Amino acid sequence: MKKALVIEDNPDVLDVLSRQLEMLGFAVITANNGVDGVEKAIGEKCDIILMDIMMPGMDGREATRRIRSNPMSKEIPILATTVLFTELELNKCIEAGCNDYIVKPFTPYHRTPCT
Numbered sequence: 001m002k003k004a005l006v007i008e009d010n011p012d013v014l015d016v017l018s019r020q021l022e023m024l025g026f027a028v029i030t031a032n033n034g035v036d037g038v039e040k041a042i043g044e045k046c047d048i049i050l051m052d053i054m055m056p057g058m059d060g061r062e063a064t065r066r067i068r069s070n071p072m073s074k075e076i077p078i079l080a081t082t083v084l085f086t087e088l089e090l091n092k093c094i095e096a097g098c099n100d101y102i103v104k105p106f107t108p109y110h111r112t113p114c115t
């Protein structure tokens with residue numbers, strides 16, 4: 001089973017993202033701050049990381065830089081999850097080392113089409 005790490009300080013968003021990833025077949029581990037997220041990224045051998053950008057304390061860009069600078073975690077794909085949708089802000093995510101980004105609010109994934 002593929003493992004996803006969700007780093008997100010908002011518990012509701014964390015819950016939504018975790019459920020979505022579980023529906024897609026991932027085992028999900030979570031962290032609600034950057035420090036814990038970096039630690040889990042290095043220790044947990046996950047296949048993908050969803051990274052909130054705006055978090056108190058260590059923000060998502062700094063957490064991404066730390067994950068990228070550690071040999072244990074530097075190859076893990078990181079998707080930024082952010083409300084900051086301007087080109088400037090999104091480019092900052094890429095410069096920090098994120099592979100790509102998804103902009104909040106998200107469109108939920110449904111297993112069957114809604115009628």
Ligand SMILES: [Mg+2]
Nearest residue numbers: 009052054055
């Ligand atoms: Mg946040």
